[in-house]
Amino acid sequence: MQYTMLEVAFAERVATVTLNRPDVRNAFNETMIAELTDAFTQLDARDDVRAIVLAANGAAFCAGADLNWMKKMATFSDEENRADARRLANMLAAIYRSSKPVIARVSGDVYAGGVGLVAASDIVVSVDTARFCLSEARLGLIAATIAPYVVRALGERASRRYFTTAEQFDCATAARLGLVHEMVGADALDATVQKLAATLCANGPQAVRASKQLVQDVAGRALDEALIEDTAQRIARIRASAEGREGVTSFLEKRAPSWRD
Template sequence: MPSAEASFETIALTTLAGVARVTLRRPEVRNAFNEAVIAELTAAFARLGADPEVRVIVLAAEGKAFCAGADLNWMKAMAGYSWAENKLDAERLAQMLWTIYSCPQPVIARVQGDAYAGGVGLLAVCDIVVAVETAGFCLSEAKLGLLPATIAPYVVRALGEQASRRYFLTAERFSAQEAYRLGLVHELADAEALDAKIAALAGAISANGPAAVRACKRLVQDVAHQAITAELRDDTARRIADIRASSEGREGVQSFLGKRAPNWLMPTND
């Protein structure tokens, strides 16, 4: 199946056999955010989220760093912003993060280098994070007299409250091994094995029922940290009833019992 490409200035977007790849393309500034990056990432993930042919999305970056947070020139411009202008600017970043976090398809982060400040937030909104063992991480905002407010809802969920207390306050750099121990990173790989690990995860997701995968992603987001009330128990019972009664759910059970491949499997490129 040929790759489908979309034209952007700061990112690249391609799709192949149900796997979309969004790549940050500003290696000269360590893939730092500015208004254009934020707008294009928001647009790309909104487009992909509405595409039923896309099963999984890989978020990647060019160059030595994954994402260094805010672009210096953008920060210089912000120094002259009014309160209202700063609020509007932060709202655009918040919308970008939410668009990725709430994207119906699973998002895998391919972390080939350092992620700082907003770059850590970008990882925290992804569903699976695979990083090279040499990557470094830092929530550096306090060093500049700022705070990681917009990314905090996602980073605290990913790192946990206690680790967030430490790294928000100290702005220390921490290793990929520490990020893995804390749960921000799910898999570590050397640089040569990174793409194979990403491909294996994307393949595993693509082999599952696409509607079920989307429902699983939403399920985790909806039930995390919720009290197990009668309302929640009823909601989960409704969800499993809905998927069992769906055409995909029936096909999945029938194909399993019939010892055949389900009809949602993507064709191979062989």
């Protein structure tokens, strides 16, 4: 997996995808969008990958859209603009829909579309000095393609405020609102991410995949008979699966399950 704007590394069933445009604060353009989409699509299909870390080189995690790319978009036709926006939306969906849990390793400031990358991830670990900003309204734009993920992460009330004011908020606020799960000092960032990745890899890979899908499918649904029946069928299927039987048997036999070999 060779890219011009990303680095991809593998270690102990964990893939790390690193944004590598530190000179422009890892702002994304059409090339980075295409590479992120391809990387997450390929990693999703690999059985040897149990978790994905999304990281960044340089002082900032991601400053959102590259200004030169945005300037070029201003000259696009309506059809070209919609196609370009759809590619960005598809990239975010590839992260969100990945069957592998995604840990965002936030090492610096996160602006605009970068907040979308973080919100589309499953677990977010951030340095306590990071600042966040949904800055689109300052430029006369809206945070449209990232909205499905950011609103889920921040909630409607906070999203109303920060989408419209374009205020900067600190990591403590991001943690309080639910965008960030773990807020740590810079010296503890890697150890915290590694511990979480190891925890994910110790669990049944099919159970992790099914658990992630379960949350996405259940969130926001009415608690009715259809949902009750759906969840009953899901647990019945996984109990009868090879991984489910191995998990219960290994627990009763007081041994490690086979997926930890």
